Amino acid sequence: xxxxxxxxxxxxxxxxxxxxxxxxxxxxxxxxxxxxxxxxxxxxxxxxxxxxxxxxxxxxxxxxxxxxxxxxxxxxxxxxxxxxxxxxxxxxxxxxxxxxxxxxxxxxxxxxxxxxxxxxxxxxxxxxxxxxxxxxxxxxxxxxxxxxxxxxxxxxxxxxxxxxxxxxxxxxxxxxxxxxxxxxxxxxxxxxxxxxxxxxxxxxxxxxxxxxxxxxxxxxxxxxxxxxxxxxxxxxxxxxxxxxxxxxxxxxxxxxxxxxxxxxxxxxxxxxxxxxxx
Amino acid sequence: xxxxxxxxxxxxxxxxxxxxxxxxxxxxxxxxxxxxxxxxxxxxxxxxxxxxxxxxxxxxxxxxxxxxxxxxxxxxxxxxxxxxxxxxxxxxxxxxxxxxxxxxxxxxxxxxxxxxxxxxxxxxxxxxxxxxxxxxxxxxxxxxxxxxxxxxxxxxxxxxxxxxxxxxxxxxxxxxxxxxxxxxxxxxxxxxxxxxxxxxxxxxxxxxxxxxxxxxxxxxxxxxxxxxxxxxxxxxxxxxxxxxxxxxxxxxxxxxxxxxx
Numbered sequence: 001x002x003x004x005x006x007x008x009x010x011x012x013x014x015x016x017x018x019x020x021x022x023x024x025x026x027x028x029x030x031x032x033x034x035x036x037x038x039x040x041x042x043x044x045x046x047x048x049x050x051x052x053x054x055x056x057x058x059x060x061x062x063x064x065x066x067x068x069x070x071x072x073x074x075x076x077x078x079x080x081x082x083x084x085x086x087x088x089x090x091x092x093x094x095x096x097x098x099x100x101x102x103x104x105x106x107x108x109x110x111x112x113x114x115x116x117x118x119x120x121x122x123x124x125x126x127x128x129x130x131x132x133x134x135x136x137x138x139x140x141x142x143x144x145x146x147x148x149x150x151x152x153x154x155x156x157x158x159x160x161x162x163x164x165x166x167x168x169x170x171x172x173x174x175x176x177x178x179x180x181x182x183x184x185x186x187x188x189x190x191x192x193x194x195x196x197x198x199x200x201x202x203x204x205x206x207x208x209x210x211x212x213x214x215x216x217x218x219x220x221x222x223x224x225x226x227x228x229x230x231x232x233x234x235x236x237x238x239x240x241x242x243x244x245x246x247x248x249x250x251x252x253x254x255x256x257x258x259x260x261x262x263x264x265x266x267x268x269x270x271x272x273x274x275x276x277x278x
Numbered sequence: 279x280x281x282x283x284x285x286x287x288x289x290x291x292x293x294x295x296x297x298x299x300x301x302x303x304x305x306x307x308x309x310x311x312x313x314x315x316x317x318x319x320x321x322x323x324x325x326x327x328x329x330x331x332x333x334x335x336x337x338x339x340x341x342x343x344x345x346x347x348x349x350x351x352x353x354x355x356x357x358x359x360x361x362x363x364x365x366x367x368x369x370x371x372x373x374x375x376x377x378x379x380x381x382x383x384x385x386x387x388x389x390x391x392x393x394x395x396x397x398x399x400x401x402x403x404x405x406x407x408x409x410x411x412x413x414x415x416x417x418x419x420x421x422x423x424x425x426x427x428x429x430x431x432x433x434x435x436x437x438x439x440x441x442x443x444x445x446x447x448x449x450x451x452x453x454x455x456x457x458x459x460x461x462x463x464x465x466x467x468x469x470x471x472x473x474x475x476x477x478x479x480x481x482x483x484x485x486x487x488x489x490x491x492x493x494x495x496x497x498x499x500x501x502x503x504x505x506x507x508x509x510x511x512x513x514x515x516x517x518x519x520x521x522x523x524x525x526x527x528x529x530x531x532x533x534x535x536x537x538x539x
Contacts, residue, residue, distance in 0.1 A: 031305065031333065032358035057307070059458065070359055071513040074307060078456045078509060086458040087304070087332060091386035096402065118379065122371070124412055130370035130377075132356035132363075135333075139383035139403035166408040175406055176427060254359045263520055266359065270516040 007234050009187045010035060010252045011242055012206060013150060015234040016185040017103060018042035020148060021051065028054040028100040030135060034068055034251040035152060036103040041065050041246045042238060053077075054100055056135075059090040068251040070266065071273050091136060099178075101146035104168060105255075107131045108160050109149060111200050111220045113170030113181035113193050116163045124165065134167035141169040143178040152255045154186035156219040171198020187256065188214045190231055195223045204231040249273070282450040282473075284495040286316055289472050292494070293317060293438050298328040298351075300468055302441030302461040303506065305335035305358055306514045308454070310442040312502040313474050318344040318535060328378075330436045332385055332460045336506055336519060339363040342375065343531045351378040351434075353385055360519045364526035379412045388434030389460060392467040400428040439468035442503045443488070444511060446475035450493030451486040455509050458487060465492045474499040476511055 017039025021027060025048065027040050044051045044065060053062040057073055060081025069076060078084065085094055106115035117137055121128025141147055147168075151158055171180030171193055180198050184191040190204045201223040205214065207230050215222060234242070242252070249269045257265050293299055303309040314337040317323055328349040331338055335357055341347050343365035355366045369375045383403035391399045400419055405427060410416060419430045441464065444455035452473055454461060465471045465488045473488070473496045502508075505518035525534040 031354060032356075034359070057457065071507070071516045074457055074507060074509045074513070084456070084458070086462050087382070087460045088386040088389055088463045091382040092390060092399075092401070095382075125373075127371050130367055133352065133354045133379070134381050134407075134409070135354045136382035138381045138407045138409050139401070142405040142407065143402045169406045172406060177402065251359075262359075262361070263524070266516060266520060270520075273513075 007239055008253075010152075010256045011234050011239060012231065013152065013185055013187065013256075014039040014042055014242055014252055015238050016190055016231065017150065018046065018238070020183055021048045021101070023048040024050045026052045026054060026098045026100040028095065028102040029056060030102070030104065031056050033103065033105060033255070034247070035150060035255045037068055038242060038247050038252040039103070042241055045241050045245065046238070054090070054094065054098065059087050059094075060084040067245070068247045068249065069273055070251060070269050091139065095136065095140055096143065099140075099144050099146070101148065102140065102144065103148045103150050104137055105151065106149055106158065106168060108158055108163050109151070109184070110160060110163050110170065112172065112198050113149065113184070113200065114163055114166045114172065115149065115168035115170065116165045118165045118167045120157070120164055137168045141178070142176070145179050147179065147181045149181050149184040151184065151186040153258075154188040154214070154217050156217060159218040159220065161220045173197070188217065199223060201225070204229045206231045207233060279449065280490075281448055282490060282493055282496045283448055283478060284497055286313070286497050286499065289495045289497055290317060290320060292470050292472060293324050293327070295324050296326045297324065297437040298330050298435075300436035300439035300464050301329065301331040301334075301337055302439065302459065302464055303337075303503070304333040304457075304459045305354070305356070306360075306506045306519065307457055308442050308459070308503050308508050309335065309337035309506040310440045310474050310502065311337045311340070311504060311506055312499045313440050313442070313472070313497075314340050315535070317341075318346065330434065332382075334366070335363065336522070339365045340535065342366050342369055343526070344535060347375065349376045349378060351380050351385075353380045353382050357519060357523065360516070360523055364523060365531060379409060381409065384416070384431045385434060386460065387431035389463040389467055391431065391433035392435045393463060396433065398430040398432050400430055402428060403431075404429045435467040435469070436464070437468070438470045438472060439464045440472045440474065441465060441488070442474045442499070442508065443476070444508060445477050445479060445482060446473050446496045447479050447482040447490070448496070449481070450490030450496050451482045452488035452493065453482060454487040455511070457509050462487055470494045473497065474502045476500055476502065476508055
């Protein structure tokens with residue numbers, strides 16, 4: 001009998017994100033990215049107490065925090081803000097001024113960390129799947145120094161040799177400023193872009209993942225470390241903080257679930273929130 | 279004193295065929311959802327609208343599903359944790375809708391340029407990306423001081439903006455409630471700015487978020503953002519958003535729009 005793992009994949013991804021955060025940094029969080037929010041808060045409650053958040057919801061600068069929610073998410077960011085801007089000021093001034101560290105979730109990513117959140121398959125006029133759009137990704141990736149990526153479901157449709165569209169700027173020679181992504185975490189491993197010309201490299205494999213499975217799920221050949229290290233699992237303290245303090249409702253799991261399972265989880269979270277506020 | 283309060287039936291005709299319609303709020307927060315439903319349910323709703331909105335979500339998807347919109351200008355179209363926006367995603371792969379690809383910076387700088395009365399504003403955004411290939415109208419300029427290559431985002435405005443607010447007074451002064459989005463700018467650049475308000479009072483104390491001077495009319499629509507949120511008055515109704523997603527998934531958009539009236 002296989003032993004039950006002591007943690008789930010969403011918790012491992014949050015822990016990996018947390019470990020990328022340095023104390024005193026300014027970090028930004030986009031729309032519908034609870035794995036990132038949970039990872040930031042985990043860092044804040046462990047090794048990075050002087051973290052400052054910029055949130056897409058409420059456009060505020062926050063040094064305090066509150067547990068994650070769905071229906072009540074505005075409360076987290078608006079009520080914790082030390083200053084609130086309108087989104088015009090946030091996009092034109094705040095983000096260029098701070099150049100925050102930010103984790104983006106690509107629809108597609110190529111070996112050099114260029115990425116795409118506009119469409120997949122077909123043509124731009126007649127896409128197979130239209131994605132929500134680039135948000136602020138096309139804005140900040142040309143100049144930010146500390147871009148990171150995360151992929152909750154590693155697969156060949158995401159890790160592609162060549163993109164259908166480049167809305168996120170990676171490691172390309174013609175870049176004027178900033179840097180391509182420094183780091184990527186998926187549900188299979190951790191990666192950097194330290195290969196030649198900024199090519200993606202595996203740095204650690206998550207426990208229980210085989211190299212052959214990882215390579216089969218990646219649409220291009222990966223550079224591999226030798227020897228091959230495994231990702232440190234979350235500590236008991238990290239798991240306790242995630243489950244009991246930062247995200248008791250399990251909002252972070254919305255990014256690893258799909259379809260009917262995700263809607264079921266949403267209903268559970270909404271019911272719990274209604275019980276609390278009503 | 280210019281009295282701005284008007285009934286819904288008096289303000290709906292402001293939106294005409296071919297107009298650019300700006301929607302306030304963002305994704306699932308403080309959207310003018312009741313106004314949008316009333317617009318759709320008119321006997322002859324306007325056609326060929328260009329929808330301009332910072333991030334599009336529930337209310338925008340209703341407009342698309344009901345066939346009022348031919349062109350979309352937004353930097354994000356989706357329902358956050360509730361998934362893709364079903365009607366937009368369906369129609370975006372057909373010729374029914376033209377997308378003018380935007381980003382946060384293209385809309386934000388475009389609004390600022392409009393407010394300033396100039397044709398463009400420069401930014402570091404987009405340099406090196408493929409956005410230029412789908413927006414051939416967007417030009418690059420050289421910073422005359424540093425020589426840096428910058429993006430010249432064109433000014434953006436709209437014929438009519440519709441913004442839902444927490445409180446307004448009879449002069450059109452508005453308080454947004456804490457999540458401003460781009461609505462202060464949107465109200466300034468629109469030729470006509472229509473406000474729907476949870477509550478209308480005789481006179482709001484200063485400071486307000488939107489001054490009555492840029493407001494055309496104010497309409498009392500309590501719960502006017504539902505099922506999106508109107509912070510701090512009510513949170514988003516996630517159950518209703520789920521019901522919408524599931525009905526659209528079963529091809530029942532028309533039934534949904536009828537049912538919720």
